[in-house]
Amino acid sequence: MSFLDYFRSKKTSSASVAKERLQIIVAHERGQREQPDYLPQLQQELLEVIRKYVQISDDMIQVDVDRNDDCSVLELNVTLPEK
Amino acid sequence: MAKIIVVTSGKGGVGKTTTSASISTGLAKRGHKTVVIDFDVGLRNLDLIMNCERRVVYDFVNVIQGDATLNQALIKDKRVDTLYILPASQTREKEALTRDGVEKVINELSETFDYIVCDSPAGIEHGAQMALYYADEAVVVTNPEVSSVRDSDRILGILQSKSRRAEMGQDPVKEHLLLTRYNPERVERGEMLSVQDVEEILAIPLLGVIPESQVVLNASNQGLPVILEEQSDAGQAYDDAVARLLGEEREHRFMTAQKKGFFSRMFKGG
Helix, strand or coil: CHHHHCCCCCCCCHHHHHHHHHHHHHHHHHHHHCCCCCHHHHHHHHHHHHHCCCCCCHHHEEEEEEECCCCEEEEEEECCCCC | CCEEEEEECCCCCCCHHHHHHHHHHHHHHCCCCEEEEECCCCCCCHHHHCCCHHHCCCCHHHHHCCCCCHHHHCEECCCCCCEEEECCCCCCCHHHCCHHHHHHHHHHHHHHCCEEEEECCCCCCHHHHHHHHCCCEEEEEECCCHHHHHHHHHHHHHHHHHCHHHHCCCCCCEEEEEEEEECHHHHHCCCCCCHHHHHHHHCCCEEEEEECCHHHHHHHHHCCCHHHCCCCHHHHHHHHHHHHHCCCCCCCCCCCCCCCCHHHHHHHCC
């Protein structure tokens, strides 16, 4: 088959596109699944507190929980707007 | 103690009922006393696939609500004498399936049956969660197609967090991947996800691959579980899957395209 393959177009197959898209979305959704249920609400409330002082948009705050063996770390990333 | 197997998928139309019918028939054919329960309240179809739709008198919800006994509701299969069907209710609302009600029925069935196969409705809502809650093992039916694979991963998450085994901190539900409607020719042409692709993404052990086959529609037209089409590729693939479910080692078949002749390959471009 390799001889015939040589003449075929080299564009990536739709199956490999499907696989790549799935790997990304499934990894993303698994990450969210492992987060505690209260996280979205926590994120919303933190956003409101920060907005009392600095105007930031919804996507400028990121809240994650990293679980290690013996403890969990709440990670809060806030991007402040340039002045 | 019966072993409880849920057949689930998240996505609809991938072959859950077809699979439930064939797996339960296969288990019963091997001499195990088996009951298959339709959890799709409001949209029952297992009765049609098993050719007993005209023999339904009482259903699952009748039993839960105490309007009928289990023996009144169970339908004995006419082909395999160790097989029974418990049909879903066609009229009641889904909430009629309560966790306690389902548990009561499953406990009673456990006393006399070896296997309880739960045919889940599509989706991830109440009915699907009830179907998987008491499961010891799960057959996750997946098509080699993006939405089905993604939904299978969702349902795996639910099995791992919302099943009784998960809630009680027991050993997890044993997961099996059953890839259905597989077309090896399209896989070779790069048009369809391969078995290896899906295994890699979902990361659960492969129970079997059921090839896309005209036999499946022909069998459902007649109310015949496709596993009883013993000469067909799909029927044999289901038989292999049941054997593996029971711990037998069987090599996977029907995963490669039939070799074409030189001329058809040249003129059809492979």
